[in-house]
Amino acid sequence: MAMKIEIWSDVMCPFCYIGKKNFEAALEKLPFRDDVEVEWKSFQLDRTLDPAKTISTFDYFKQKKGFPEAQAEQMISQVTQAGKNAGIDFNFSDVQITNTYPAHRLLHLSKKYHCSSETEEALFRAHFTDGKNVADTEVLLSIAASVGMDRDEAKIAVTSHQFDEQVDQDMMEAEHNNVRGVPFFILNGKYAVSGAQPTALFEDALQQTYEETGKKNPSAQGGTCDTDGCTI
Numbered sequence: 001m002a003m004k005i006e007i008w009s010d011v012m013c014p015f016c017y018i019g020k021k022n023f024e025a026a027l028e029k030l031p032f033r034d035d036v037e038v039e040w041k042s043f044q045l046d047r048t049l050d051p052a053k054t055i056s057t058f059d060y061f062k063q064k065k066g067f068p069e070a071q072a073e074q075m076i077s078q079v080t081q082a083g084k085n086a087g088i089d090f091n092f093s094d095v096q097i098t099n100t101y102p103a104h105r106l107l108h109l110s111k112k113y114h115c116s117s118e119t120e121e122a123l124f125r126a127h128f129t130d131g132k133n134v135a136d137t138e139v140l141l142s143i144a145a146s147v148g149m150d151r152d153e154a155k156i157a158v159t160s161h162q163f164d165e166q167v168d169q170d171m172m173e174a175e176h177n178n179v180r181g182v183p184f185f186i187l188n189g190k191y192a193v194s195g196a197q198p199t200a201l202f203e204d205a206l207q208q209t210y211e212e213t214g215k216k217n218p219s220a221q222g223g224t225c226d227t228d229g230c231t232i
Contacts, residue, residue, distance in 0.1 A: 002037040003210055008174050008184040009120065010045045011100045011134050013225040014079045014090060017124040019183035019196035021086040024117075026202035032210055040116045042104040042170035043182045045225055051135040054096035082196070083128075094131030101167065103134045106144060108163040109154060118147040181224035195224040 007023070009016040027033050046064070049055075055063070061072035076092045083090040103123050110119035122143045126132040132139045137158055144154035157163055177186065185193040187209040193202065 002035055003032070003188050003206075004037045004039065005188070005206075006039050006041055006186040008041040008043040008170070008179050008182050010043045010182055010225070011103045011120075011123045011127050012045055012097055013043075013182050014083065014128060015196040015225050016183040017088055017128060018082055018086045019185075020117075020120065020124070021088060022196060022199045023185065023202045025199045026206060029199075029203055030206055030210075035210075036206070038117060039111075040107055040120050041173065042107065042167045043174050043179065043184075044100060044104070044171065045182070047099070047101075049097065049099040051099035051102060054098045054133055054135075057092045057095045057097060060097045086196075089129050091129050091131060095128060096131060096133045098133055098135040100134060102137070102140060102158045104167045104170075105158050105163045106140050106149075106154060108166045109144070109149060109157040110147065113147070113149050115147045115149065119143065119149075122147055181226035183224070 005023075007020075009020070027036060030036075057076060058069070058072055061067040061075070062069060067075070080090045080092065107116060107119055107123070110116045123134055126139060126143060127134045134140065137155065140158045141151050141154050145151050174184070177184075177192075181194065183194075183196060187193065187205060191205065191209055193205050197205075
């Protein structure tokens, strides 16, 4: 019987990308990795953003979050270094922040094609490395095609309300589970891991859960992003 891992995440969250890399690195080391089922869940850090517009990272921190320029620069520098440690080339100077709802619609379609992790990776890379607008329909259709989804089906998914109920359900589940920041991992419906934890911690947590020891997983707080911003 598969061990299920639910992961709440947002495409615009850099710690979600770091957490994904560390989690996957941990999972790859474990002998029971083929018995683990991963389900990506939708979470939006900022639902007020206009999907028809984009804003730079610096302007977003200053205008939307009220961070002084020096604080924004320091935060971006720290996250960039954390990304390098996880094998991610963050390119914040080109990042286009926008409403991620259309991207979450695509992620729900990806479940039909059993390529959710690949889609999540492609969205993160497009947003954080390639400087692409992940609310743009053509960008999303290109990503869909790159991971094996039907382009016409993807167009319907990202431009209609077909998956809105599923996206909204994920967010309601997050609220029910007191998820305030992402990434947030629920292991087999029993234990929670919050933040972009180190690979070793994910490895230990997964091992403990798999063995059903009954012990609570380590509760160290890793880097997260919530509706107020990101915390190192």
